[in-house]
Amino acid sequence: MTAPAHGAVTRHGSLPSPPYDIAVVGAGVVGTAIARSLAHHPRLRIALVEAEDDVGQGSSKANTAILHTGFDATPGFLEARLVREGARLLAAYAAANGIPVEPVGALLVAWDEEQLAALPRLAEKAERNDCTDTRLIGPAELYDREPHLGPGALGALHVPGESIICPWTTTLAYATQAVRHGVDLHLNTRVERASHTDGTHHLTTSRGALRTRWLVNAAGLHADTLDRALGHDDFTVTPRRGQLLVFDKFARELVRHILLPVPTALGKGVLVAPTVYGNVLLGPTAEDLDDKRATVSTAEGLEGLRDKGSRILPGLLDEEVTAVYAGLRAATEHEDYRISAHPEQAYVTVGGIRSTGLTASLAIAAHVTGLLAEAGLALGPATELDPIRMPNLGEAFPRPYQRPELIAADPEYGTLVCHCERVTRGEIRDALTSPIPPSTLDALRRRTRARAGRCQGFYCGAAVRELFEGARR
Numbered sequence: 001m002t003a004p005a006h007g008a009v010t011r012h013g014s015l016p017s018p019p020y021d022i023a024v025v026g027a028g029v030v031g032t033a034i035a036r037s038l039a040h041h042p043r044l045r046i047a048l049v050e051a052e053d054d055v056g057q058g059s060s061k062a063n064t065a066i067l068h069t070g071f072d073a074t075p076g077f078l079e080a081r082l083v084r085e086g087a088r089l090l091a092a093y094a095a096a097n098g099i100p101v102e103p104v105g106a107l108l109v110a111w112d113e114e115q116l117a118a119l120p121r122l123a124e125k126a127e128r129n130d131c132t133d134t135r136l137i138g139p140a141e142l143y144d145r146e147p148h149l150g151p152g153a154l155g156a157l158h159v160p161g162e163s164i165i166c167p168w169t170t171t172l173a174y175a176t177q178a179v180r181h182g183v184d185l186h187l188n189t190r191v192e193r194a195s196h197t198d199g200t201h202h203l204t205t206s207r208g209a210l211r212t213r214w215l216v217n218a219a220g221l222h223a224d225t226l227d228r229a230l231g232h233d234d235f236t237v238t239p240r241r242g243q244l245l246v247f248d249k250f251a252r253e254l255v256r257h258i259l260l261p262v263p264t265a266l267g268k269g270v271l272v273a274p275t276v277y278g279n280v281l282l283g284p285t286a287e288d289l290d291d292k293r294a295t296v297s298t299a300e301g302l303e304g305l306r307d308k309g310s311r312i313l314p315g316l317l318d319e320e321v322t323a324v325y326a327g328l329r330a331a332t333e334h335e336d337y338r339i340s341a342h343p344e345q346a347y348v349t350v351g352g353i354r355s356t357g358l359t360a361s362l363a364i365a366a367h368v369t370g371l372l373a374e375a376g377l378a379l380g381p382a383t384e385l386d387p388i389r390m391p392n393l394g395e396a397f398p399r400p401y402q403r404p405e406l407i408a409a410d411p412e413y414g415t416l417v418c419h420c421e422r423v424t425r426g427e428i429r430d431a432l433t434s435p436i437p438p439s440t441l442d443a444l445r446r447r448t449r450a451r452a453g454r455c456q457g458f459y460c461g462a463a464v465r466e467l468f469e470g471a472r473r
Helices: 029-038 079-097 113-128 141-144 166-182 222-230 250-253 299-312 313-319 357-375 404-409 423-432 441-448 461-472
Strands: 020-025 045-051 105-109 135-137 155-159 164-167 185-188 191-197 200-205 209-215 238-247 257-262 272-276 280-283 323-330 338-342 345-350 416-418
Touching: 020 029, 020 155, 020 200, 029 045, 029 166, 029 323, 029 345, 029 357, 045 166, 045 209, 045 441, 079 164, 079 166, 079 357, 105 113, 105 141, 113 155, 141 155, 166 299, 166 357, 166 441, 191 222, 209 222, 222 323, 222 345, 238 299, 250 280, 250 313, 280 299, 299 313, 338 357, 345 357, 416 461, 423 441, 423 461, 441 461
Parallel strands: 020 045, 020 209, 045 185, 105 257, 209 345
Antiparallel strands: 105 155, 135 155, 191 200, 200 209, 238 280, 238 323, 257 272, 272 280, 338 345
16 A cells, blocks of 8 residues: 655745645644545645644634533534534544543533523533433532532533543644645745635735635634635624633642533633643633734733632632633634635635534534535545554543553653653654644643643753754754
8 A cells, every 4th residue: 555645844935836726724623624634535735824833823722622512502503513523523533543532521500590590491402402411410419529619509410421632632633644644734824815816726925825726714713804805704703812720730639520601692601621631720701802813811801710710619719820821712793603615716714613613623624525525626536544643641541651661662751851741751752753843842832741730841941942952953
């Protein structure tokens, strides 16, 4: 069997001059999933174009890392179907490729009579979304399940299928498979202008011109801008900022489930959730802004989170905060996803993908590939993609330092560099020599967890930097 052609990964210099068959703009979790789906068709020459210096640098890196069941989606919406299908696809994909997932389940907690009265309606909605295992529970069982919950909760809806996942590894896995099967990944390539003439899309980017016969717009927060450049006015992205607090691993024993509020029109509200890395998240806020780059945290936002957290899980506020971060979701004036094909332009737009995009990513990719085929893209024969095994960043599964057989074969996996997160020299070496190597220390952190612990790199920072810079010489 002939090995698949390996795609290029570029960050600098001019772009290839021959036109691609198809280009995907945006290398977040949705764009990389689409590129991976198209990579099943080896006759296509494919480009994945990203404005930032790494994959997953936008909304994909700063979310609540939940693998949703779609129990509370609006029945009949495209989002509801794709989240439901995507949850099954991603759970299977994660298991096959080493992406950590923990099925911890969720509790939708009612704190007053109005919220309590809403729970049966949410259970009915879950049933309509084919989520048939939800169950209403009273305060006695609720506090038995979550003994550290704040006082006054009246009951909950138990959603056992909700899980936590590693969003960084998911995006990187999609991109890695795509590149290994011939997709060219062009980073630091911001699309500045776009036009479609004589059957070809002409993209003016920060690295020069790129031409492609077909175009997929998965540009996230900037999807409306690219859509308008091609003559459409279907939606406007209003960035919705979500600020979050990350608590130290000592807080992990305080919570057993994802603790959700009764949702509002602005979103799912402030939650408390464990992470696959052993931390606990509190957040997010939901602030509609004008600035698509406003990812700073604010004192007001963080204080509001602490206020809400003190009611949900009072003991959490006695634990150390190891990090704060903020992400922007691509909210629009529409409740549903904005995914549409424009056959006359050989173009598909993928807009309005909010917090459910991680869960729905593989289903969105399959849907978009189907739209492209219906619009006239000759996909050619499909082949299976070679499996990959991603490095495990989750605490529920053995890490390299815990595997004697791995250390015996390669002692680098037994040499700790980052002691807070138990990251070894072998893991850092593997990340630095991977198909999509990190170009910054933050990108290395997302691949290994080095410098992500309670000391935030105070003790290991110099050693990590030395390994990072040594690999770049």
